[in-house]
């Protein structure tokens with residue numbers, strides 16, 4: 001596909017830096033990681049970075065000093081650093097929604113000044129954090145009681161997308177830091193089964209619902225919140241006045257919160273310059289704060305801030321989010337990689353990749369540039385993965401011997417969380433797998449090595465491992481709140497770098513709209529058999545089949 005447009009020379013695929021990378025790719029085609037390591041004894045030492053508590057090893061990537069130099073030149077030419085500075089300054093870099101992009105302000109210290117339209121937003125951020133902290137302390141101490149006077153022991157967060165995935169992920173990651181006497185659940189799916197299973201064993205008198213929605217118009221969340229209110233009032237046999245003690249809201253939309261019947265004093269505010277998928281360190285993290293307490297929450301914010309500062313100030317050669325972003329551009333643009341695996345070797349990171357899916361794919365799953373012109377290069381990859389070692393016994397076969405190039409991030413920790421007790425003894429085995437996998441992926445096993453083991457000749461191709469599969473290893477001492485913040489900020493800024501280079505708006509999400517509109521149109525057809533003008537033949541048949549199966 002070849003596209004020309006008014007942007008002319010500014011188009012990514014017409015830039016000399018892009019062409020230089022293409023040429024370099026041709027010249028280095030066929031080079032194996034084995035050769036790169038053999039030719040350069042200093043490679044493993046040189047290709048590492050330390051950012052806060054995160055040790056990054058990127059030596060097992062299909063790059064040389066020259067590749068990295070060319071990629072950095074591309075970053076400079078495409079204005080990554082200028083856009084980064086504009087983001088940190090609070091400029092409206094989300095152009096299609098005409099909004100600033102300031103999740104970094106959510107973790108800025110109180111002394112910072114960050115202005116949107118001449119207004120310093122930092123005092124507001126800290127006021128909400130303080131309000132959240134006071135509320136969390138009241139719930140955790142039992143001072144805040146429900147309608148019947150019982151203390152709150154259950155928290156149910158109702159939200160979807162960015163109003164669910166972040167706190168749900170972080171709650172799992174930081175389980176060891178949570179109040180184990182408090183039940184915290186997350187309801188997102190409009191499938192009634194989600195809410196049903198979340199509340200069926202709970203005592204309503206001890207349950208707090210947190211309705212989390214930036215817009216407070218999201219149909220799934222409002223439907224579930226309405227059902228939760230009915231359930232609560234039904235269980236308590238109480239009137240509407242019980243709602244105030246059992247419902248709080250996290251939103252940017254005070255009017256809609258009030259319409260729903262939640263007292264605005266029980267609303268924790270955030271702002272339109274916080275994107276949904278960048279919001280769990282805002283008020284959206286209230287459920288997490290209730291679980292881990294305000295101090296640990298602030299430690300997490302400090303971890304985010306550490307990496308923000310690194311991204312903002314570190315030179316290009318040592319800038320970790322820049323490097324990770326560039327590696328993705330290299331594989332998507334010049335190796336035709338379609339996906340990116342994130343493989344955490346920690347059970348606590350079981351929801352980490354699902355969280356990254358929204359962060360990355362909703363941000364960079366775009367096919368027009370900032371000016372609305374079709375792009376002629378790959379944008380965001382399919383992000384996928386589950387914790388090791390489970391994946392090893394499922395899809396790693398394809399990673400090792402399949403036909404696809406799938407760059408992967410391996411994330412592991414030197415020490416297990418303290419409370420594992422005797423089970424901590426299993427940690428070395430877990431981490432032995434962690435190290436073995438990146439080694440096997442990079443270096444593989446040659447036919448000669450297989451033969452030397454006495455393998456029958458007809459089996460040699462089957463037992464050969466091509467190797468040359470690129471991985472990043474991210475190793476930290478322990479999975480603490482701060483380390484979680486560092487990891488998330490690392491990925492946020494990596495996504496930013498890629499969007500900047502691909503010249504797309506990483507902060508809008510128009511692609512989710514069409515399905516929402518069509519669902520609204522189709523619903524009356526399901527319930528009432530209403531005619532939907534313009535409905536295609538396949539969907540019409542399916543709707544008819546559905547109605548027949550429902551006996552309608």
Ligand SMILES: O=P(O)(O)OC[C@H]1O[C@](O)(CO)[C@@H](O)[C@@H]1O
Pocket residue numbers: 160161162163212213214215216217218221276277362509512
């Ligand atoms: O917080 P809200 O407004 O309910 O939106 C939830 C999610 O819906 C989306 O807009 C996508 O449909 C996400 O970007 C967002 O995180």
